[in-house]
Amino acid sequence: VEESSVRLLIEGMTCSACTGAVERALTEMNGVEAVSVSLLPEGSAEVRFNPDLTGPRDFIEVIEDAGFDARISS
Amino acid sequence: MTNTVILKVAMMCTGCSGAVERVLSKMEGVQSFDVNLETQKVTVVGTVTHEEVVTKIAKTGKAVEPWSD
Numbered sequence: 762v763e764e765s766s767v768r769l770l771i772e773g774m775t776c777s778a779c780t781g782a783v784e785r786a787l788t789e790m791n792g793v794e795a796v797s798v799s800l801l802p803e804g805s806a807e808v809r810f811n812p813d814l815t816g817p818r819d820f821i822e823v824i825e826d827a828g829f830d831a832r833i834s835s
Numbered sequence: 836m837t838n839t840v841i842l843k844v845a846m847m848c849t850g851c852s853g854a855v856e857r858v859l860s861k862m863e864g865v866q867s868f869d870v871n872l873e874t875q876k877v878t879v880v881g882t883v884t885h886e887e888v889v890t891k892i893a894k895t896g897k898a899v900e901p902w903s904d
Contacts (some may be wrong), residue, residue, distance in 0.1 A: 773857065775850030782854070782896030818879075826894040828854025 764794060765812045769820060771804040780804075786827045789813055803835065809831040837866065840879045840888045841902040846872050854895050862891055876902060 774780055780798040785807060787796040792814025798806045806822055817833050824831040846852045852872040859868045865881040879888050885901075892899050 770862040776848040779850040828858040828895045
């Protein structure tokens with residue numbers, strides 16, 4: 762299975778409950794293999810996924826549904 | 836038909852209440868809302884149903900219950 766990974770910068774997360782919510786939302790997505798969300802040095806998430814099933818645009822939408830702003834880290 | 840929906844939402848910190856506020860500010864039909872971190876009370880006024888608000892806030896991953904006082 763071909764796999765890609767992307768790093769997203771997330772604004773608005775300040776506690777472990779926030780990171781937990783984002784981690785759960787991403788993990789539940791079809792095609793997501795692994796997720797790691799961190800607060801420091803800045804709010805961000807590393808997502809490993811199957812590009813045939815999903816992609817960064819879906820991640821950004823799910824994170825915004827969770828109430829945070831996200832963009833792809835250049 | 837304008838409704839007032841009142842819910843109890845498990846919010847731990849300002850990041851969590853900020854997330855609920857951001858989601859509600861983008862929600863269609865919402866005229867005004869109040870998110871109170873201390874009391875965990877979220878009040879939404881607008882042409883939205885109870886279920887719509889519960890579904891929207893549940894997407895933030897926070898526990899949502901009807902407000903019972």
